Amino acid sequence: MELARFLHGTRDSRTDGQTLTHGRAYEVFGAVFFGGRRRHVFTRLAELSGARPGDRALDVGCGTGYLTLHIADAVAPAGSVVGVDPSPDVLAHARRRAAGRTDCTFTDGIAEALPGPDGRFDVVVSSLMIHHLPEDVRARAVAEMHRVLRPGGRLLLADFRPPANPLARHLVGAVTGPVMEHNPVHLLAPLVADAGFTGIDAGDLHPWIHYVRATKPEQAA
Numbered sequence: 001m002e003l004a005r006f007l008h009g010t011r012d013s014r015t016d017g018q019t020l021t022h023g024r025a026y027e028v029f030g031a032v033f034f035g036g037r038r039r040h041v042f043t044r045l046a047e048l049s050g051a052r053p054g055d056r057a058l059d060v061g062c063g064t065g066y067l068t069l070h071i072a073d074a075v076a077p078a079g080s081v082v083g084v085d086p087s088p089d090v091l092a093h094a095r096r097r098a099a100g101r102t103d104c105t106f107t108d109g110i111a112e113a114l115p116g117p118d119g120r121f122d123v124v125v126s127s128l129m130i131h132h133l134p135e136d137v138r139a140r141a142v143a144e145m146h147r148v149l150r151p152g153g154r155l156l157l158a159d160f161r162p163p164a165n166p167l168a169r170h171l172v173g174a175v176t177g178p179v180m181e182h183n184p185v186h187l188l189a190p191l192v193a194d195a196g197f198t199g200i201d202a203g204d205l206h207p208w209i210h211y212v213r214a215t216k217p218e219q220a221a
């Protein structure tokens with residue numbers, strides 16, 4: 001169906017994930033999909049990330065930069081945030097959205113081979129990106145997030161939580177496609193643990209979000 005193709009869109013030769021096009025349309029969809037709660041949910045995600053003034057933060061699969069800007073506010077005044085995404089269209093949208101801000105930059109890249117050296121960031125966040133990756137690629141992406149975090153750095157992953165009600169879940173599938181209908185968000189916490197994170201904490205945000213937050217240990221196990 002068209003909406004599923006729009007949401008899980010086009011192929012990029014560097015990744016088995018599916019990238020987004022149509023940044024502006026995605027914004028409209030996001031507003032409708034969250035039923036007026038988008039700002040509240042993403043403000044809460046920024047709080048849950050533990051991003052603090054002065055931090056260097058990374059937003060993986062940043063899309064149109066909605067969470068990126070919330071994180072930029074959390075790390076201000078002396079901090080900075082980089083948004084990474086393989087889609088030129090959403091990156092252009094994000095750059096327009098952040099015009100005039102020097103603490104917020106956007107760059108081309110993929111989750112499974114993140115740009116940048118080891119230990120560069122205090123905080124890594126990623127929202128609604130993991131389900132774009134095939135399940136066998138997700139561990140590689142989380143391992144990359146672990147690599148670019150400094151020891152003691154914090155991770156926040158948030159992804160789409162299918163409704164528990166079978167009828168509602170079926171409706172989600174009919175509108176957005178099978179990936180979101182069957183998204184196994186219960187596997188996020190084990191994935192994060194397997195990558196070497198500790199202090200793992202998970203929860204849900206109404207209406208659609210499951211999140212996992214964790215810390216990279218100060219010393220390698």
Ligand SMILES: C[S@@+](CC[C@H](N)C(=O)[O-])C[C@H]1O[C@@H](n2cnc3c(N)ncnc32)[C@H](O)[C@@H]1O
Binds near residue numbers: 016
């Ligand atoms: C549903 S959007 C979420 C965007 C944004 N994080 C948000 O919460 O609104 C998923 C994003 O993941 C990006 N994406 C897809 N495959 C990716 C990959 N391999 N690495 C990084 N980002 C990817 C898509 O291009 C898209 O912008």
